[in-house]
Amino acid sequence: MSMCRFQLAVSLDGYVAGPDQSEENPLGGGGMELHRWVLELEAWRRQNGQEGGEVNASTPVVEEARSNVGATVMGRNMFGGGRGPWSEHPPWNGWWGEDPPFHGPVFVLTHHPRERLEMAGGTTFTFVTDGIQSALEQAREAADGLDVLLGGGANVVQQFLAAGLIDEFELHIVPILLGDGEQLLENVGNLILEQVRAIEAPGVTHIKYRVVK
Numbered sequence: 001m002s003m004c005r006f007q008l009a010v011s012l013d014g015y016v017a018g019p020d021q022s023e024e025n026p027l028g029g030g031g032m033e034l035h036r037w038v039l040e041l042e043a044w045r046r047q048n049g050q051e052g053g054e055v056n057a058s059t060p061v062v063e064e065a066r067s068n069v070g071a072t073v074m075g076r077n078m079f080g081g082g083r084g085p086w087s088e089h090p091p092w093n094g095w096w097g098e099d100p101p102f103h104g105p106v107f108v109l110t111h112h113p114r115e116r117l118e119m120a121g122g123t124t125f126t127f128v129t130d131g132i133q134s135a136l137e138q139a140r141e142a143a144d145g146l147d148v149l150l151g152g153g154a155n156v157v158q159q160f161l162a163a164g165l166i167d168e169f170e171l172h173i174v175p176i177l178l179g180d181g182e183q184l185l186e187n188v189g190n191l192i193l194e195q196v197r198a199i200e201a202p203g204v205t206h207i208k209y210r211v212v213k
Contacts, residue, residue, distance in 0.1 A: 002070075002140065002143060002145055002146060002147055002148070003147045003148070003167040003168055004136060004140075004147070004148045004150060004160070004165055004166055004167050005147060005148075005149060005150065005166065005167055005168040005169055005170075006149065006150035006151070006152065006157055006160075006166065006169045006170075007065045007149075007169060007170040007171075007172065008152055008154075008157070008169075008170075008171060008172065008184065009034040009035055009037075009038070009171075009172040009173075009174055009204070010034070010171050010172065010173055010174070010184050011034060011173075011174055011176050011177060011178045012173065012174070012175055012176060012177055013177045013178060013179065014183050014184055014185060015031075015178040015179075015180070015181040015182060015183055015184070016031075016034070016152070016153065016154050016181075016182050016183075016184045017031045017034075017153070017154070017178075017181045017182040018030040018031040018178045018180070018181040018182075019178070019179075019180040019181045021181070021182065023080065023082055026077075026080065026095075028178075028181045028182070029178075029181070030176065030178050030181075031178070031181065033174065033176050034172075034174050034176070036174075036203060037058060037172070037174065037201070037202065037203035037204040038058065038062060038172075038204075040053055040054050041053050041054055041055075041056070041058055041059060041062055042054060042055050042059065043055075043058075043059045043062040043063050044062050047062075047066060047101055048101050049099070049101075056201055056202055057199055057200065057201035057202070058199075058201040058202070058204060058206065061170070061172075061199060061201070061206045065149075065170070066149075068146050068147050069104070069143075069146060069147050069148075069149045070104065070105075070139075070142065070143025070144055070145070070146025070147060070148065071104060071105045071106070071107065071139040071140070071142040071143040071146070071148050071149070072102050072104065072105070072106045072107070072139070072148070072149045072150075072151050073106075073107045073108075073109070073132075073135050073136065073139050073148060073149070073150050073151065073156070074106065074107075074108055074109070074150070074151035074152060074153075074156065075108070075109050075151075075152065075153050075155060075156035076108060076109060076110040076111075077153045077155070078151055078152045078153045078156070079092075079094055079095075079108045079110075079125070080092060080094060080095050081094075084112070085112050086112055086114050093117060093119070093125075094117075094119075094125065098119060098120045099119065099120040099121040099123070100119055100121065100123040101123075102123045103121050103122045103123055104122060104123065104124075104142075105123075105124050105126065105139070105142040105143075106123060106124065106125050106126070106151075107125075107126050107127075107128050107135045107138055107139050107142075108125055108126065108127050108128065109128055109131075109132065109135050109156060110127050110128070110129060111129060112127075112129070113127060113129050114127040115127075126138065132156070132159050132160060132163060132165065133163070133165075136148065136160075136165055150166070153182065154182045154183065154184050155182075157169075157184065158184075158185075158186065158187050158188050161185075161188040161189065161191060161211075162187060162188050162189045164189075164211075164213060166211050167210070167211055168196070168208065168209065168210050168211065169208070169209055169211070170206060170207065170208040170209070171184075171206070171207050171209075172204050172205075172206050173204065173205045173206075173207060174203065174204050175203075175204075191211065192211070192212040193209040193210065193211060193212065194209065194210045194211075194212055195207065195208070195209055195210075196208040196209060196210050
């Protein structure tokens, strides 16, 4: 059965990005430390067109995260390009270069309309200006029975959780304290969760939850 789900790396004190985020430093102070565990993994490097890397207990978690995904939804901040109307000179086409790692339809939530982008490798970016419900409906149709992956950032995840649109999520909990920044699980209503599994791995613990509805 098709699900709407997300997976994010989070600090022990609940932040998905550190303080002082900017276009030059989108993860904020210390935020890159949330992702050290995955950057050297063979599974992640393979998905991003790189060679080599480690194989450990995180490998099947990373492989599973991208399996059975038919479409992705993300917020404007995750796509990038700054706030306000889109710049045309030069146009912002995302952080990922000409061949983004999604290889399928991506729906970007924004307040500012923009023409659809078609990238190498089968990635398309459709810009949705009429809210999360519309973005999810379009993503489900495009996914054609496969899962919809919610890419982030934190504000979009909070909106989806508060609206009861998430079926399952996995937190990659990294043993660092950021102290400030972008917190994940706030303004999400009265969530009732069922723990599905917990996997200990080098530098991270993966905990998957099902949202009880």
